[in-house]
Amino acid sequence: MELKQALQSLEDIQRKLYAYNTASSALYLDGDTVAPRDTAEGRGVALGILAGEQHRIMTGPEMRQTLDALAAHEGELDRLHARQAEELNRSVRQLTRIPAEEYMAYAQLTNQASDVWRRAKQTSDFALFRPCLEKLVEYNRRFAGYYDPDKAPYDALLDEYERGVDMGFLDNFFSVLRQRLVPLIKAVGEKPQPDVSFLHRHYPVEQQRRFSDYLMEVLGLDRAHCGIGETEHPFTLNFNSKDVRITTHYYEDDLASSMYSVIHEGGHARYELDVSPEVEYTVLAGGVSMGVHESQSRFYENIIGRSRPFIEAVWPKMRKLFPEQLGDVTAERFYRAVNRAQPSLIRTESDELTNSLHVMIRYEIEKALIGGALAVKDVPGEWNRLYKEYLGVDVPDDAHGCLQDSHWSGGSFGYFPSYALGSAYGAQMLANMEKDMDVWGPVGRGDLTHITAWLTEKVHRFGGLLTPAQVVANACGEFDPAYYTDYLTKKYTELYSL
Amino acid sequence: MELKQALQSLEDIQRKLYAYNTASSALYLDGDTVAPRDTAEGRGVALGILAGEQHRIMTGPEMRQTLDALAAHEGELDRLHARQAEELNRSVRQLTRIPAEEYMAYAQLTNQASDVWRRAKQTSDFALFRPCLEKLVEYNRRFAGYYDPDKAPYDALLDEYERGVDMGFLDNFFSVLRQRLVPLIKAVGEKPQPDVSFLHRHYPVEQQRRFSDYLMEVLGLDRAHCGIGETEHPFTLNFNSKDVRITTHYYEDDLASSMYSVIHEGGHARYELDVSPEVEYTVLAGGVSMGVHESQSRFYENIIGRSRPFIEAVWPKMRKLFPEQLGDVTAERFYRAVNRAQPSLIRTESDELTNSLHVMIRYEIEKALIGGALAVKDVPGEWNRLYKEYLGVDVPDDAHGCLQDSHWSGGSFGYFPSYALGSAYGAQMLANMEKDMDVWGPVGRGDLTHITAWLTEKVHRFGGLLTPAQVVANACGEFDPAYYTDYLTKKYTELYSL
Numbered sequence: 001m002e003l004k005q006a007l008q009s010l011e012d013i014q015r016k017l018y019a020y021n022t023a024s025s026a027l028y029l030d031g032d033t034v035a036p037r038d039t040a041e042g043r044g045v046a047l048g049i050l051a052g053e054q055h056r057i058m059t060g061p062e063m064r065q066t067l068d069a070l071a072a073h074e075g076e077l078d079r080l081h082a083r084q085a086e087e088l089n090r091s092v093r094q095l096t097r098i099p100a101e102e103y104m105a106y107a108q109l110t111n112q113a114s115d116v117w118r119r120a121k122q123t124s125d126f127a128l129f130r131p132c133l134e135k136l137v138e139y140n141r142r143f144a145g146y147y148d149p150d151k152a153p154y155d156a157l158l159d160e161y162e163r164g165v166d167m168g169f170l171d172n173f174f175s176v177l178r179q180r181l182v183p184l185i186k187a188v189g190e191k192p193q194p195d196v197s198f199l200h201r202h203y204p205v206e207q208q209r210r211f212s213d214y215l216m217e218v219l220g221l222d223r224a225h226c227g228i229g230e231t232e233h234p235f236t237l238n239f240n241s242k243d244v245r246i247t248t249h250y251y252e253d254d255l256a257s258s259m260y261s262v263i264h265e266g267g268h269a270r271y272e273l274d275v276s277p278e279v280e281y282t283v284l285a286g287g288v289s290m291g292v293h294e295s296q297s298r299f300y301e302n303i304i305g306r307s308r309p310f311i312e313a314v315w316p317k318m319r320k321l322f323p324e325q326l327g328d329v330t331a332e333r334f335y336r337a338v339n340r341a342q343p344s345l346i347r348t349e350s351d352e353l354t355n356s357l358h359v360m361i362r363y364e365i366e367k368a369l370i371g372g373a374l375a376v377k378d379v380p381g382e383w384n385r386l387y388k389e390y391l392g393v394d395v396p397d398d399a400h401g402c403l404q405d406s407h408w409s410g411g412s413f414g415y416f417p418s419y420a421l422g423s424a425y426g427a428q429m430l431a432n433m434e435k436d437m438d439v440w441g442p443v444g445r446g447d448l449t450h451i452t453a454w455l456t457e458k459v460h461r462f463g464g465l466l467t468p469a470q471v472v473a474n475a476c477g478e479f480d481p482a483y484y485t486d487y488l489t490k491k492y493t494e495l496y497s498l
Numbered sequence: 499m500e501l502k503q504a505l506q507s508l509e510d511i512q513r514k515l516y517a518y519n520t521a522s523s524a525l526y527l528d529g530d531t532v533a534p535r536d537t538a539e540g541r542g543v544a545l546g547i548l549a550g551e552q553h554r555i556m557t558g559p560e561m562r563q564t565l566d567a568l569a570a571h572e573g574e575l576d577r578l579h580a581r582q583a584e585e586l587n588r589s590v591r592q593l594t595r596i597p598a599e600e601y602m603a604y605a606q607l608t609n610q611a612s613d614v615w616r617r618a619k620q621t622s623d624f625a626l627f628r629p630c631l632e633k634l635v636e637y638n639r640r641f642a643g644y645y646d647p648d649k650a651p652y653d654a655l656l657d658e659y660e661r662g663v664d665m666g667f668l669d670n671f672f673s674v675l676r677q678r679l680v681p682l683i684k685a686v687g688e689k690p691q692p693d694v695s696f697l698h699r700h701y702p703v704e705q706q707r708r709f710s711d712y713l714m715e716v717l718g719l720d721r722a723h724c725g726i727g728e729t730e731h732p733f734t735l736n737f738n739s740k741d742v743r744i745t746t747h748y749y750e751d752d753l754a755s756s757m758y759s760v761i762h763e764g765g766h767a768r769y770e771l772d773v774s775p776e777v778e779y780t781v782l783a784g785g786v787s788m789g790v791h792e793s794q795s796r797f798y799e800n801i802i803g804r805s806r807p808f809i810e811a812v813w814p815k816m817r818k819l820f821p822e823q824l825g826d827v828t829a830e831r832f833y834r835a836v837n838r839a840q841p842s843l844i845r846t847e848s849d850e851l852t853n854s855l856h857v858m859i860r861y862e863i864e865k866a867l868i869g870g871a872l873a874v875k876d877v878p879g880e881w882n883r884l885y886k887e888y889l890g891v892d893v894p895d896d897a898h899g900c901l902q903d904s905h906w907s908g909g910s911f912g913y914f915p916s917y918a919l920g921s922a923y924g925a926q927m928l929a930n931m932e933k934d935m936d937v938w939g940p941v942g943r944g945d946l947t948h949i950t951a952w953l954t955e956k957v958h959r960f961g962g963l964l965t966p967a968q969v970v971a972n973a974c975g976e977f978d979p980a981y982y983t984d985y986l987t988k989k990y991t992e993l994y995s996l
Contacts, residue, residue: 045738
């Protein structure tokens with residue numbers, strides 16, 4: 001195959017993959033938002049077949065011939081096409097190790113499992129979800145062996161979410177966090193807690209929706225290209241860099257929940273919308289990895305969104321939208337309330353300080369599950385034991401315990417550590433950003449354009465053009481979790497007068 | 499290929515086609531409901547590729563080999579597989595008869611024409627649309643020759659929308675309608691009209707949404723399998739027989755608009771939900787033809803929904819939902835208001851009595867256009883002449899005349915007659931239904947289960963297992979348009995005291 005023909009074929013193949021991703025995303029989005037309750041079956045059949053077709057393209061002769069032709073012309077490829085070929089080669093290699101029937105059956109399983117998990121969580125019925133989870137773990141252990149038989153299964157899975165990260169790296173990472181954060185959390189626990197009662201006054205959904213609109217405006221999210229919906233569990237879905245959707249969940253007795261979901265998902269959306277158009281409809285489109293993605297969402301949510309200058313900037317609007325609820329509250333009291341640190345049960349509602357310990361518990365359970373040291377039936381007991389040990393809390397039921405997250409039902413094992421890594425990357429980015437410019441002055445005026453510009457320059461625009469490690473190096477320099485623990489120590493020492 | 503292998507391949511191919519239809523439907527639904535404004539481009543790229551993949555399956559070697567193998571085993575096929583093979587053979591034949599370059603050029607033309615038509619309608623500028631329409635007519639005449647060179651071109655096109663229907667059949671059909679309905683409409687026009695002002699009081703959207711929920715309940719639409727959304731133009735979309743969506747549009751100054759959209763689309767949904775599971779995920783899934791589909795939607799909308807017993811049954815709930823707006827209105831006044839008949843300009847807003855004449859005008863123009871007896875430049879003049887002759891109205895401009903419908907710009911010639919046929923089928927079904935049971939007693943108590951059961955038995959369950967003509971024969975016996983004109987004559991004679 002001539003180079004010109006190979007490049008055309010490379011483009012065609014990637015656009016096809018884009019179309020299949022788009023189709024599957026639309027079905028998932030529909031299933032999670034407006035689809036009637038008992039419609040998972042037909043969607044599952046379609047998703048299974050689409051996954052099969054995608055698999056066929058990935059493992060077919062056209063792909064092989066194209067990649068071989070590109071390899072033969074390796075020296076002539078520009079950076080863009082070289083990276084596309086590299087990523088496709090890797091994906092093909094991983095996929096060809098999974099038999100097509102297993103791949104299709106797995107797609108159907110995750111669709112069904114999401115439905116079962118939703119019902120199991122509603123009724124706090126782990127027994128209902130258990131058979132699905134057993135199958136999911138079984139598949140993932142098998143897939144890990146296909147991905148890289150030389151690695152421990154969990155290392156092989158971790159590598160799928162954050163290239164280059166393994167248990168050795170994470171054991172060390174979490175050990176630093178444990179050493180630095182556990183005493184900090186303990187010290188905080190001995191201090192008086194700020195009043196948070198006003199966060200739980202009655203906040204009507206309609207007003208909260210308007211507040212979401214305002215927050216998206218502050219984040220600079222163009223509503224012609226970024227929609228917002230409502231789901232049980234907030235998420236971000238990107239069709240392409242001109243079509244991104246975020247979702248949130250409104251609780252009328254909790255103002256902060258949706259507020260920080262919107263800012264968090266808005267951070268993910270910001271990243272997706274800022275990726276350079278040159279990688280549109282290719283395998284390099286979208287954010288480069290879960291960890292880097294979480295670094296962005298958590299940067300906007302915690303480092304910016306829970307900062308004093310940001311809250312002072314949005315406070316006038318909040319007072320206007322919720323005059324009765326916030327009439328007797330000050331920005332400073334609000335700042336302290338949304339930064340209250342206290343061990344709790346639910347990861348997604350946990351505070352910036354304790355969040356990484358929730359992640360650490362999931363890391364340890366996944367490591368044991370996939371490693372074979374823990375049986376699925378023992379997950380609730382182990383979950384509850386670890387929550388008691390690290391966070392000192394008693395788990396009342398599985399809905400507030402091991403059924404709280406959607407990840408496993410979607411087949412994601414090895415994803416959780418990315419949250420904690422993202423937090424750590426973000427803190428280090430802040431340190432570098434502060435060297436380059438006045439970060440907080442504009443934030444205090446409700447202007448985030450300089451932050452978005454910095455992150456776009458260092459992170460967003462590349463999409464998958466750089467590897468995750470290159471992006472992290474680009475924005476952070478050499479990774480060091482001490483930036484993260486230093487950031488938390490400084491913030492909480494001031495907040496709690498330690 | 500062995501029979502067993504051919505049957506497996508037949509099933510696989512159909513499930514793939516189902517998956518592609520489902521994917522495209524999900525993207526259309528998203529685009530029409532929740533997608534942000536400026537996201538059509540990326541969706542268009544995906545939809546184009548999915549259509550190409552579908553075309554590849556339809557015209558590929560696997561399909562050919564499977565159909566050939568089934569043909570070789572024709573005598574051994576059961577009814578289900580024989581019908582599937584018959585439908586697929588026909589679709590493949592029609593698809594492969596159009597040269598690929600013409601097919602692509604035509605796709606570009608319809609895409610462009612839709613845009614030109616929209617602008618032409620906005621400015622009531624037929625001259626702007628005329629060159630597109632000329633090309634569209636030219637292509638359709640040529641395609642008709644590809645479809646079936648032995649038929650008159652318009653007959654070949656009609657056969658694509660309603661198998662077995664041709665000009666001979668329709669000339670007779672519309673001639674009966676013309677003879678019976680034109681004098682009836684004239685007589686109605688000489689009588690005083692009922693008051694409809696209360697339909698245009700202020701009806702808040704939120705209350706109308708609750709009314710929709712109630713109407714869906716009355717129609718027996720299981721919300722776990724049938725969703726309702728909101729779009730500019732109401733439609734029904736079926737993913738499969740366990741997942742159907744309808745949409746409506748709420749106008750706060752028009753209660754009847756959404757009410758009858760919900761019942762109309764609910765009729766389409768009823769059909770889709772009642773198709774037998776044995777044809778699920780095959781080309782026989784879903785309603786059998788446009789005409790039969792319209793017979794069901796119009797049956798529920800007009801024959802049931804605009805009947806006195808139905809309105810009396812839902813009246814208490816309406817009074818409860820709209821106490822201020824309907825406090826001084828009776829069920830009888832409401833019945834008369836929603837059955838007001840009056841010649842008008844716009845087909846989609848026309849009443850039950852005059853609707854078929856709008857369709858007849860389009861039929862006559864299409865017949866002359868495709869047959870070569872009418873030049874495109876003469877369409878506006880002919881349109882206006884026919885509206886004056888049949889409906890007695892003067893067309894003020896082409897936006898309210900021959901530019902009002904989107905069908906021609908989308909390349910649909912031969913589609914319109916299905917609307918009038920559907921109305922006529924429904925009236926004849928009613929006559930047969932009344933022979934079998936007490937139709938109106940239960941309707942007066944808000945119970946439609948006997949109607950749905952009858953229609954499911956005679957029409958719905960078959961899906962595409964029978965041909966459209968067989969379904970019509972099954973429910974109507976020998977088709978006779980006099981049932982329809984008798985039904986309208988009886989209804990409007992009583993309403994207007996003729």
